[in-house]
Amino acid sequence: MRRRDYEGPDDLRLMQDLVQRTWSPRSRLHIGDVAWERSVNFGRRGDTWRTALWEDDGQVVAWGWAELPDHLLLVVDPVRPEAAAEVIAWYRALVPEGACSVLEEETHLVSALEAAGFHPDDEAPFFTHHDMSLSDLRTPVVPDGFTLRHVRPDEVEKRAAGHRAAWSDLAPSKVTDEDFAAVMSTWPYRPELDWIVEAPNGEFAASALIWLDEVHGVGLVEPVGCAPEYRRRGLGQAVNLAALHALRDAGGTDARVCPRGDDGYPSARALYQSIGFKPGARTRLYVA
Known part of the structure; x- marks a missing residue:
């Protein structure tokens, strides 16, 4: 599995392809979420976010989007749960103390976050599908x-x-x-x-x-x-x-x-x- 940095619109499609390929009613993100958040922030300075993709055998199996200074968005193929630990480690190298919002049913992400020392903030605002x-x-x-x-x-x-x-x-x-x-x-x-x-x-x-x-x-x-x-x-x-x-x-x-x-x-x-x-x-x- 190889990590590389986001390079442009072609990588946005690869990120959306992963979302679409793994989507289910229990997924946090839809391809429209990714399209909207990336495009509406078109003019945002590059130093306020970082994005990386993890590939294996020519296929994107995970990606992480760090909205600096303190939030991670990630998608990981559920059949490759070990990739979640790599995304979180990459994020922690950028931001030692941060936050990540996931759907409560995304158990492969919840487990990886807890293993990395994250804990739920039950007082924080949340969203309901x-x-x-x-x-x-x-x-x-x-x-x-x-x-x-x-x-x-x-x-x-x-x-x-x-x-x-x-x-x-x-x-x-x-x-x-x-x-x-x-x-x-x-x-x-x-x-x-x-x-x-x-x-x-x-x-x-x-x-x-x-x-x-x-x-x-x-x-x-x-x-x-x-x-x-x-x-x-x-x-x-x-x-x-x-x-x-x-x-x-x-x-x-x-x-x-x-x-x-x-x-x-x-x-x-x-x-x-x-x-x-x-x-x-x-x-x-x-x-x-």
């Missing part, structure tokens, strides 16, 4: 004057502005037009699965982006947002339902979303459950 079948979807409804539609490829700037408006409550969003251009050019992005509510003045009031894994038929909803001045009008529910209908039309059979599961931020969880998502496994933060 929510899943739903697309067999029975309600019809989305928006107020008069508002329009539901998918994004066009030439609307990068408006799409980025809509995202910033929805995600700047506590501090200004750092997502630039260039970052969102990277999102919209990253596999498996599809404009027909990127839905918005257009306000009467032309602003993008709410949005929901879905990433479809065609192999498994599962679409990940990530991210969803609504600008503060347009909230409490049902736009978040409507844009999600419209995107889910588009997901079903594209061949998807199921959808997943991963909102906060603790009581520190309950509104997103309530929105998704009102649409029909059902809670399942949760993440757990391990710290060293």
Whole structure:
């Protein structure tokens, strides 16, 4: 087994290939998680993250993504659990004291973290996987004057502005037009699965982006947002339902979303459950 550093977009596809090849309902990450997190951070300085891949016989069997100064994201093929120890050792060489969030059902990762001296932080915020079948979807409804539609490829700037408006409550969003251009050019992005509510003045009031894994038929909803001045009008529910209908039309059979599961931020969880998502496994933060 050989480790090497991340070299660019071709390696992103290899990382996603590992996620897709090993995916199950008990997996922490979906190919859309990796696509979104890498592309939306397109302009981030290289010294604030490190990524490495572990290969054996020409196949990626594990990867680690260290978001410095203190968080590790990792994926390890469950049939190669010994690779988890190598990823964690690489991370500890970068950050002696750090943290790693895994799904509680990823026992091969939990065991490796505990063996390396990590312990669960039961007071930390966590996320809960929510899943739903697309067999029975309600019809989305928006107020008069508002329009539901998918994004066009030439609307990068408006799409980025809509995202910033929805995600700047506590501090200004750092997502630039260039970052969102990277999102919209990253596999498996599809404009027909990127839905918005257009306000009467032309602003993008709410949005929901879905990433479809065609192999498994599962679409990940990530991210969803609504600008503060347009909230409490049902736009978040409507844009999600419209995107889910588009997901079903594209061949998807199921959808997943991963909102906060603790009581520190309950509104997103309530929105998704009102649409029909059902809670399942949760993440757990391990710290060293």
